[in-house]
Every structure is written in structure tokens, then in C-alpha cells.
Amino acid sequence: MSQSLQLLTPNPTFSFPHHPSPKPIFHSYSPIISKSNLSLRSQHHPPPSHSAATDLASIEVDAVTETELKENGFRSTRRTKVVCTIGPATCGFEQLEALAVGGMNVARINMCHGTREWHKMVIERVRRLNHEKGYAVAVMMDTEGSEIHMGDLRGASSAKAEDGEIWTFSVRAFDSTLPEHTINVNYEGFAEDVKVGDELLLDGGMVRFEVIEKIGPDVKCRCTDPGLLLPRANLTFWRNGSVVREKNSMLPTISSKDWLDIDFGISEGVDFIAISFVKTAEVINHLRSYIEARSPNSDVALIAKIESIDSVKNLEEIIQVADGAMVARGDLGAQIPLEQVPATQERIVQLCRQLNKPVIVASQLLESMIEYPTPTRAEVADVSEAVRQRADALMLSGESAMGQFPEKALTVLRSVSLRIERWWREQKQYETIAQPSIGTSHSENISEEICNSAAKMANILEVDALFVFTKTGHMASLLSRCRPDCPIFAFTTTPSVRRRLNLQWGLIPFRLSFSDDMETNLNKTFSLLKARNLIKSGDLVIAVSDMMQSIQVMNVP
Ligand SMILES: Nc1ncnc2c1ncn2[C@@H]1O[C@H](COP(=O)(O)OP(=O)(O)O)[C@@H](O)[C@H]1O
Numbered sequence: 001m002s003q004s005l006q007l008l009t010p011n012p013t014f015s016f017p018h019h020p021s022p023k024p025i026f027h028s029y030s031p032i033i034s035k036s037n038l039s040l041r042s043q044h045h046p047p048p049s050h051s052a053a054t055d056l057a058s059i060e061v062d063a064v065t066e067t068e069l070k071e072n073g074f075r076s077t078r079r080t081k082v083v084c085t086i087g088p089a090t091c092g093f094e095q096l097e098a099l100a101v102g103g104m105n106v107a108r109i110n111m112c113h114g115t116r117e118w119h120k121m122v123i124e125r126v127r128r129l130n131h132e133k134g135y136a137v138a139v140m141m142d143t144e145g146s147e148i149h150m151g152d153l154r155g156a157s158s159a160k161a162e163d164g165e166i167w168t169f170s171v172r173a174f175d176s177t178l179p180e181h182t183i184n185v186n187y188e189g190f191a192e193d194v195k196v197g198d199e200l201l202l203d204g205g206m207v208r209f210e211v212i213e214k215i216g217p218d219v220k221c222r223c224t225d226p227g228l229l230l231p232r233a234n235l236t237f238w239r240n241g242s243v244v245r246e247k248n249s250m251l252p253t254i255s256s257k258d259w260l261d262i263d264f265g266i267s268e269g270v271d272f273i274a275i276s277f278v279k280t281a282e283v284i285n286h287l288r289s290y291i292e293a294r295s296p297n298s299d300v301a302l303i304a305k306i307e308s309i310d311s312v313k314n315l316e317e318i319i320q321v322a323d324g325a326m327v328a329r330g331d332l333g334a335q336i337p338l339e340q341v342p343a344t345q346e347r348i349v350q351l352c353r354q355l356n357k358p359v360i361v362a363s364q365l366l367e368s369m370i371e372y373p374t375p376t377r378a379e380v381a382d383v384s385e386a387v388r389q390r391a392d393a394l395m396l397s398g399e400s401a402m403g404q405f406p407e408k409a410l411t412v413l414r415s416v417s418l419r420i421e422r423w424w425r426e427q428k429q430y431e432t433i434a435q436p437s438i439g440t441s442h443s444e445n446i447s448e449e450i451c452n453s454a455a456k457m458a459n460i461l462e463v464d465a466l467f468v469f470t471k472t473g474h475m476a477s478l479l480s481r482c483r484p485d486c487p488i489f490a491f492t493t494t495p496s497v498r499r500r501l502n503l504q505w506g507l508i509p510f511r512l513s514f515s516d517d518m519e520t521n522l523n524k525t526f527s528l529l530k531a532r533n534l535i536k537s538g539d540l541v542i543a544v545s546d547m548m549q550s551i552q553v554m555n556v557p
């Protein structure tokens with residue numbers, strides 16, 4: 001038995017095309033909702049017309065989600081997603097599988113490090129894992145970007161800079177061995193541009209030096225804040241309390257190496273490209289046109305990394321055109337005063353939510369776990385705050401790429417997220433902040449209102465799950481944006497959409513072939529999910545879809 005609110009449209013079977021193409025516009029609003037076709041009605045579902053057994057293979061959900069749902073029920077599934085950077089500590093097939101088992105939603109490869117062959121191998125392993133074990137782990141490629149950074153350490157994994165030591169930063173080309181206390185800089189004009197008295201910040205300020213002397217291509221510096229230097233760490237220089245950025249702003253956001261990496265990413269079919277050091281919306285538009293021209297059928301989402309002063313200044317226009325954003329606090333903390341990072345994070349998270357773009361909070365979440373098996377209390381508080389802000393996803397960097405405890409770090413993110421999410425539900429802290437309307441056509445506005453209402457009803461009626469049948473993922477993200485109290489089962493026909501939805505808050509993406517007929521879809525879904533013990537008779541569900549603009553409330557038969 002179900003109750004449904006149907007908003008009948010002139011074309012009830014349209015589906016949303018993929019962003020950013022324009023959505024169909026309905027010319028008149030008034031005939032869409034009238035007294036006669038805005039109805040709350042009860043209906044009796046016929047028994048499922050086909051045997052569940054024959055269709056069992058046609059619903060795809062990963063083993064971890066399945067176990068989580070069976071063991072703990074809908075309420076306790078994790079809503080906050082996790083991105084893990086893959087590196088030497090986690091690139092083996094078993095290690096990747098352990099991360100997937102631990103709840104990794106997206107595997108990130110950072111093009112700053114490793115060779116293309118290495119990245120190709122990682123992508124293939126993730127794909128194999130998905131294929132063989134039913135996961136939907138998405139792959140994110142993160143560009144190097146053309147900011148200034150130090151060279152590698154000729155094989156050494158790190159070097160320690162002690163207080164007061166004199167180090168040489170040089171643009172010279174050295175052969176295989178670097179002289180002691182010497183660091184290569186990738187930017188030709190470096191020796192000319194720095195001045196005696198400038199402060200050099202490495203790795204987002206983790207290690208600091210003061211420039212004391214310039215000798216041709218060599219710059220002698222004294223270490224003022226000791227620490228561990230990591231290969232290819234980023235480098236900024238500061239003068240009179242602010243970052244010197246004229247030079248950086250002349251470098252292209254996407255370097256020639258980045259373009260080759262992007263070609264590589266497209267041909268490997270990565271799900272997300274994260275663009276480092278975005279400064280303007282234009283660079284995202286440019287990249288999008290490039291990808292569309294080069295590979296019209298590719299389904300790759302563009303994530304703008306907010307990590308420079310310019311990106312903070314142009315935040316809204318950048319997020320408008322991107323498919324998502326990353327609060328890349330590592331570099332951000334080297335470009336704006338550290339004490340401004342928390343407020344900037346909160347602003348980015350809120351803005352992304354308003355504009356319906358997934359947002360990732362990244363860098364140093366559990367930094368101490370690179371070396372130690374337990375996090376600091378302060379790190380746990382930082383993770384909690386990101387979860388409390390309802391960011392879509394948290395990201396591990398060094399903790400999973402080269403740390404000693406990648407799986408433990410993932411466990412901490414998972415348990416802290418679950419705890420904060422539960423606390424927040426127990427407090428009945430529903431998200432009451434009304435989100436602004438973002439639709440640009442009647443049909444978009446209707447979809448938005450349907451999702452807002454469905455989420456609100458789900459909270460008030462305390463339903464067990466929201467179901468959304470979506471071809472492009474758009475309706476699923478509109479529901480996720482409401483941050484409802486129950487999980488959202490997102491059914492989609494395309495594997496790439498399923499992987500993409502894996503980055504978004506509260507969505508449990510399933511792959512399922514379905515038709516434009518909601519009645520049939522619901523019956524099929526219920527019988528498939530019941531056969532796998534993922535739902536049971538009596539569970540209360542609200543279903544929406546982007547084929548038919550309706551809200552249906554029903555108990556699972
Ligand atoms: N593909 C890789 N190969 C080797 N080391 C890597 C790789 N990816 C990441 N790392 C290591 O993990 C650290 C943290 O990763 P990440 O935060 O992505 O990079 P970065 O520190 O350059 O911003 C890096 O500094 C590097 O030491």
C-alpha cells in the first residue's frame with residue numbers, strides 16, 4: 001500500500017541530461033500542478049510480476065555496504081564519504097582491497113608523485129577490485145599543478161632539517177647525488193626572485209627557512225622551524241608577512257605536464273579530475289570544453305581544489321562551474337594565514353552545499369597517524385568538525401599513501417564519522433537551514449522542491465530510507481544536499497554514475513536497470529532487496545525519481 005504525491009508534468013518520462021547541458025524547460029507552470037492531478041492517493045501494489053531469483057544478478061551493491069546494512073540496519077550506515085590517497089603503502093591489490101573493506105569510497109592518485117605506469121597499475125587494480133568484488137570505488141586523479149616545489153631527494157623518503165642549519169636551495173641541475181643539505185627547486189626564476197630576509201615555507205609551512213645569502217643559482221637559507229622535508233614538497237616564499245605570488249600567478253594552472261596527465265586520465269576513464277591551484281572559473285570551463293571535444297562520451301567530474309588566495313577570492317564563480325570542490329588545506333594554509341583556514345573551510349563547505357556540489361575536506365586530518373597508530377585528540381576534534389559541517393567527504397593523504405597505519409587511519413575516520421552522525425541524529429539536529437533555490441527552469445525547480453519535501457517528510461515520518469531512481473544522478477544529489485536523517489538508496493543504470501555518486505553524502509549507490517515505469521521499478525527493487533535481506537516487509541520508504549516527478553510513501557510489501 002502506498003501513498004503518493006504526483007506532480008504531473010507535460011512530459012513525465014523525461015530524464016535530466018548530464019550537467020552542464022541545459023535542462024528541458026516547460027513553458028507553463030500552471031497546468032503542471034492543478035487540483036486534479038496533485039493528489040494524495042493510496043494504491044495497492046500488485047505482487048511482483050517476475051521472480052526475484054532471475055533478477056538477483058541485476059542489482060549491484062558492494063559487499064561492505066551489504067554487510068553493514070544487514071548487520072546494523074539503515075540508520076547506522078556511514079553518511080560521510082572517505083577519499084584515500086594511494087601511494088607506496090597501499091598500492092598492492094590486497095592493500096587496496098583492505099581499504100575498500102574499510103570503507104574507502106574514492107581512491108586518489110596524486111600526479112605529483114610516481115610514474116604514469118605506476119598510476120595505470122593502481123587504476124587497473126581498483127577496476128579489478130570493483131569488477132571482481134562488486135565495489136564501486138571511484139578513481140580521482142589529482143593534477144600536479146605548476147606551483148613551485150622542491151625536487152625529489154634522490155631516493156630518500158625524507159630528510160630532517162634541524163633548527164639553525166644552513167641549507168642550499170638551488171635551481172642547478174645536479175646529477176644522481178645531491179650535495180648534503182641541498183634542495184633542488186623546480187622554478188627557474190627562483191634564485192632571482194627571492195630576496196635576503198624572505199621566509200621560505202615548505203610543505204604548507206611544516207618547515208621554515210630564512211633566506212640569508214644569494215650566490216648565483218644558489219640560495220643559502222637558515223632553518224628557523226625544523227621538520228621533515230618530503231620529496232617534492234611545495235614551496236612558497238613570504239615577504240613582510242604576505243605570500244609573494246606574482247610569480248605563481250604567471251604560471252599556468254594546468255601545466256604542459258598536467259595536460260598530458262589529463263589525457264592519460266581521460267583515456268584511463270578516471271571518475272574525477274581534481275585540479276590543483278585553480279585560480280579562476282575560466283580554467284575549469286576550458287578544461288571541460290577540452291574534455292568534451294576530446295572524448296565526448298567521457299563521464300568525468302571536475303573537482304576544483306581551493307588552495308590559493310585567488311581561488312578563495314573567486315570562490316563562488318569557481319564552484320558554480322565545477323562539479324565539486326576540495327578544501328586543500330595543505331597548500332591553503334601556506335597561502336592564507338593559518339588562523340583563517342577554519343573559517344575558510346566552513347565557508348567553502350556551506351557554499352558547496354548551497355550550490356549542490358560535493359565537497360571534500362582534505363589534508364592533515366590524521367597527520368600524526370603517518371607515524372603512530374592512534375590519532376591525537378586534536379585530530380579527532382578536527383575530523384569531528386568536518387563531519388559536523390556535513391562535508392560530503394574526508395580525505396587521507398600521507399596517512400594512506402605512505403604512512404605506517406593506513407587501515408587504522410581509515411578506521412578512525414569511519415568511527416568518528418559514525419559517532420558524530422549518530423550524536424547529531426539523537427539530538428534531532430536536522431538540518432533546518434533552508435538552502436537557496438538553484439534551479440534555472442521550472443522542471444529543475446520542481447525536482448528541487450520534490451527533493452526538499454521528500455527529505456523533510458522523511459525526517460518527520462522517520463522513514464527507514466529514501467529511494468531515488470536516477471539516470472544522471474541529479475535527483476540523488478538534490479536529496480543528498482538536504483542531508484536527511486535516513487540513508488538514501490540511489491538506483492542508477494550506469495556504472496560510472498554509481499561510482500560518481502559514491503563521493504556524495506548519505507548516498508548508497510546501487511546499479512540497477514530500470515524502466516520509466518515507477519510501479520514496475522519499485523516492485524522489482526523491493527523484491528531484489530528483500531531477496532538479499534537488505535530490506536524487509538514493513539520498512540517505511542519514500543521514493544522519488546527523475547523520470548516521473550512524484551513522491552511516494554509506502555511500506556515495503
Ligand atoms: N604515488 C606516490 N608515490 C610515492 N609517494 C607518494 C605517492 N603519492 C603520495 N606519496 C607520498 O605521500 C605524501 C602525501 O601525499 P599527498 O598529500 O598527496 O602529496 P603532497 O605531500 O605532495 O601534497 C607525499 O608527500 C609523498 O611522500
Ligand SMILES: C=C(OP(=O)(O)O)C(=O)O
Nearest residue numbers: 307328329330331362363
Ligand atoms: C590536497 C592538497 O593538495 P596536494 O596534496 O596535491 O598538495 C593540499 O594542498 O591540501
Ligand SMILES: [K+]
Nearest residue numbers: 112142143144
Ligand atoms: K596534486
Ligand SMILES: [Mg+2]
Nearest residue numbers: 307328330331
Ligand atoms: Mg596542494
